[in-house]
Amino acid sequence: MGDLWGVYINYNSPVTLHWTGADNRYWDITPACPIFLLPQLQSLEISCARVGQEESSEWTAAQLQRFQRKTRLRSLVLTECVVSVEALHLILSFPSALQRLDLCEKYYHHRETGGIEDRFAVNKTDAFNRAIAQQSESLQHLHIFCHERFARSEEVLALSLSNFPVLSHLQLGPFPQIRGDRTHVSNFILEHPIPPALGSLRLLEYGVYNLRVRPTNKVLSDLSIRDLMKNAEALGLPFTLDISLSKLPHFVTQTRFSMRDERSTIRDLFESFGRMFQELQGALAHSDPESNSESTSDNPNQAFLRLRALTNKPRHKIPPFLHDEGPPRFVVRYDSWHPRKVLFTPYTADPIPHDRDLSSDDEDIDATFRHATI
Numbered sequence: 001m002g003d004l005w006g007v008y009i010n011y012n013s014p015v016t017l018h019w020t021g022a023d024n025r026y027w028d029i030t031p032a033c034p035i036f037l038l039p040q041l042q043s044l045e046i047s048c049a050r051v052g053q054e055e056s057s058e059w060t061a062a063q064l065q066r067f068q069r070k071t072r073l074r075s076l077v078l079t080e081c082v083v084s085v086e087a088l089h090l091i092l093s094f095p096s097a098l099q100r101l102d103l104c105e106k107y108y109h110h111r112e113t114g115g116i117e118d119r120f121a122v123n124k125t126d127a128f129n130r131a132i133a134q135q136s137e138s139l140q141h142l143h144i145f146c147h148e149r150f151a152r153s154e155e156v157l158a159l160s161l162s163n164f165p166v167l168s169h170l171q172l173g174p175f176p177q178i179r180g181d182r183t184h185v186s187n188f189i190l191e192h193p194i195p196p197a198l199g200s201l202r203l204l205e206y207g208v209y210n211l212r213v214r215p216t217n218k219v220l221s222d223l224s225i226r227d228l229m230k231n232a233e234a235l236g237l238p239f240t241l242d243i244s245l246s247k248l249p250h251f252v253t254q255t256r257f258s259m260r261d262e263r264s265t266i267r268d269l270f271e272s273f274g275r276m277f278q279e280l281q282g283a284l285a286h287s288d289p290e291s292n293s294e295s296t297s298d299n300p301n302q303a304f305l306r307l308r309a310l311t312n313k314p315r316h317k318i319p320p321f322l323h324d325e326g327p328p329r330f331v332v333r334y335d336s337w338h339p340r341k342v343l344f345t346p347y348t349a350d351p352i353p354h355d356r357d358l359s360s361d362d363e364d365i366d367a368t369f370r371h372a373t374i
Contacts, residue, residue: 014043031090032059047079052087068093077102085121089131097138105147122157129160136164143171162193173204185215190224202242211269233304244310277307309334
């Protein structure tokens, strides 16, 4: 057992730290905070924290060098946080073999400030890549959710993950709804060479109308989906692309007050998106004379590509565990491996705790599909 600020910590149990003050939701800590330096702690989640926002000689690399590669931390989750890239670099130098990193920057409470200009890690691509590369040999799950201002800008985070040999799961977001003639769709680029073992890519908070042809082609290109598919085929392993849709536009949920029924439009977008992936998959099969085209047509369960469309209840309160909500549960609405593809009876994409109900987490889209006639 460890003693941190008078609180006993069980190193074998996940630790969650959250602070909500009377005047400010966010609390300030530095990479020198003892919670990052505990040698035996294996799982840590911190929410609503501003980490390393003010430069100080107390948390320089030289001061903390003796802690490098000394902790047993396996999972680090930063939820709705503001983390400078300098702080992130130091924090990721402490674990000997981190397996999971979730960096979810301040998004849902973007109007709250800490008194100084927020410094976010994703704003400096090269430094960000150097920071996470410290855990390249062991990292298996990487989740990046950018802050609100970055997501609505035309800035780009170009991820260099070629030297991550065991990275199997990547989650990126958000992908806000594009408007007008805006050509910028995605804030992410997956650089070549691609991570060799990546078998699951999930795009979070994906705007429904980004499923249209032009935005879809741009995202597929930026994230090197074609190369990820070819790599999966070469390894003989499946590759799953999950599109987690953001909340449906308001007018879709108000169809009972309008003569126009938009539900069919949403379903058409789902289906057209699926057809684009089928065409891409077919093109890859024809371009490689050694590929077995039968595996991608006659038996869809043996196809190397799986496409799913997911939804989840919108999150308005962070962190959810303080409001008895639990983490977001993703519900599958479209599955290219299912005979019907569009599912009238959805299922959960990930394992869920035994004490949570199995009902839909997205009432709006549940109503959209409940009366589907396709």
